Amino acid sequence: MLKEDLILKNPLRVLSPADQGKAVAPQMGLVMARAGLGKTAILVQIALDSMLRGNKVLHVSIGQTLEKTKIWYDDIFQDIAKGSNLENATDVQDEIAPQRMIMTFNEDTFSVAKLRERLNDLIEQDIFKPDCLLVDGFDCSSSPEEILTDMRALVKELGLNMWISVVTHREDGRMSDDGVPAPCHTASKLFDTIILLQPQKDTKSIALNIMKADAGAGLSGKSLNLDPATLMIIEG
């Protein structure tokens, strides 16, 4: 398979067309799940898809080391390349490597203000101009609306698309009218896309419950799952 086919055949096309890039920014997507279900795997697949389409991705990882985040990318790329028989996989990986940058923060030192400062540094000095921003491991349980509104303002200012992952807790039963669980139940209107990961007991897989989708998405009855063994997104 060639790189171009990889883009077109990516199950993520269900969520956004291949030619969708910065033009539609700011878009904000949310991936919610209980701990350990595969949020990072989904964000990394979204990032790799974006990188393959020529976008620059800034991956903000909170509470994870740089090394571990890098390994996520390497492993998932290898799985994709193997699974699709990608030609010249090493060259493709080398080619897209400069399109990614990882920023890691401690849980207790991260704030939207700090992220804004770092992003401005990068852009003003022409070091790295991201098209897509991923925020993984961010705890916004204390005042989600306020923090997420701030985030939304930031991506609007910089004209970015952004994906964020949030942990849900079984014991927290709060929910919005449209079924979005806590802690983001009061902030669902801020997102263009919302995905909730739900383990399926009968099929032993993890379903990507697309609770809200961007207007351009080609859902039409299609569904996405996460293979629990490889953590790869698969269609149907």
Add this chain to the structure above:
Amino acid sequence: MQKDLTKMRNIGISAHIDSGKTTLTERVLFYTDRIHAIHEVRGKDGVGATMDSMELEKERGITIQSAATHCTWKNHSINIIDTPGHVDFTIEVERALRVLDGAVLILCSVGGVQSQSITVNRQMTRYKVPRVVFINKCDRTGANPDKVANQVREKLNLNAIMMQVPIGLEGDMKGVVDLVKMKAIYFEGDNGEKIREDVIPAELMDEVAEKREELLDAASMFSDELMEAVLEGEPSEEMIHDAVRKGTLALEMAPVFIGSAYKNKGVQSLLDAIISYMPNPMDIENIALDIDDEEKEIVLSSKIEDPLVCLAFKLEDGRYGQLTYIRNYQGSMKKGDTIVNSRTGKKVKIGRLVRMHADEMEEIEESGAGDIVALFGVDCASGDTFTSSDINYSMSSMHVPNSVISLAIIPVDNKAQVNMSKALNRFTKEDPTFRTFVDHETNETIISGMGELHLEVYIERMKREYNAEVQVGAPQVAYRETITQRAEFNYSHKKQTGGSGQFGRVAGYMEPLEEGEYEFVDNIVGGAIPREFISSCDKGFTKSLEKGSLADFPVTGVRCVINDGASHAVDSSDVAFQLAAIGAFKEGYQKAKPVLMEPIMKVAVEGPSEFQGSIMGSLNQRRGIIIGTLEEGDYTVVEAEVPLSEMFGYSTVLRSLTQGKAEFTMEFADYKQVPKSVADELIEDLRKKKKEQGK
């Protein structure tokens, strides 16, 4: 007579530069009565620390060569290898790790886990070395052992378990609480040599109880006996020691000790820990390859009655000739014995056998399994295996990285020329990452190594130890050439100018080789090229690899396949086919789209977060790809991949950019293609240079 190997430890001391390795070693030697006064690394007495025996080391305050030393603590004999902290010298660290059974990882209580510690830790994991951690410099302002222990868990992926709690930190560090004994320990006297045990200060009781519980929790994972004892009441000291030892040897636990070597605190407890938790030579499985039996792996026994197997891991030019450091794995050797170098097959008689103590030595008669000793007057290279004559084993080879930088050196006069070649001969034997050759076109002597500092140190040593004054050229990056696509060749070499003629035709193709430097494939059927000339074709291709036609750099990553050819009954010869292969290579190479490759370094810059932007900017300007940043409180690490050619002089730039508050390390990562624009410029420069030389 077999020594009691359970009372022997071979230990390395390894860490980030300036975290106080040498200072700690100095204290160890003092407390074990090997030396009778303490000299500081940058001490006012001008003597310098005992382990830093090279003049240059004393002057710069860094340790360049790993000096081995031996001492005795509580009836146990301990061999210590002091290893360098700078990344350019990692071959020394790697070689030391190869022969050690355990290691002490020293971390600064303020600086914590820095990039060099990560590199060293990775090497220790590669060689499966069990480790204990010593958090040093607890007397410094800002000391925070708990934070450092956390970093050990997060950044080094080690299961760090506190074995002690400090009594006071920074200026008023008084001692430590031992969580196994549940006693306070104070280090008194002028040099901290008097140890006083006392009851635990009341104000520390809560913290002590909490940390002790953590320790017991972690240790009981390795001992059911301890787990039961913990549930029933009070476990014995011995049970805890045994469980921690088990966990440490299985590489699943890293006990953490704290102290300040400079202020003489905590060093004796660390020595106790080395005895309690570090492996003895029998705890470690060592493997040799049986050369006579298709390199089958053989587990060595550490028994004195078995045939001798030992490894030369370090050479030094001492006052009395070549000194060879040896780790003995199995069997024994005595003065007067004859041993065999399994690489060369040469027999060697052991003249003098010594035990080293920094640069002083003690004559011994015999060495047994597990020992680290030195031999005199034995001609060998670093990494050679010696055995008794009845077996032919080789210890598995050590990982030797490629050199990435080179420079031309020109001796100032005839005397310097003679001394320089003596020095180079010595250095290349001592250090496999240091290479030297003569460029036949320019007639210059080129030295190559692992980094700027690496080469600088050798140039300095040439001057001081061999009185060889040399002029140094600008550093050159070790570029390479490779091909990017398959290309056919079909070349006939004909010569008919009087005398016997020359004829050979070589046809086939070349293609990129994913892994490895060069491969030759013979697909000739039906004798189109006679068998005796096949190897001539291989030789011709190998010669062509020395210099690519793109920019005269060595060619790598090529598979040459021959599938057709022709010969002449009279005119074909070895030379004719070599020349035909050279011609064929040239023909194919042009069509195979050759490109230039350059060494890419993995660079890690650490500094205050306020400088993050300027650090990233400086790496970006150097064609660097910023992999990521790691922000922890006020401190940031920026990781990037940067071409080596752009990194010359970076330390000066970084210093001025960050008011001297940031530092960086780099190590070789990979070879990558040089971007077209840069490659064109480089090739153009080279052409000009050649033209000038031609004039």
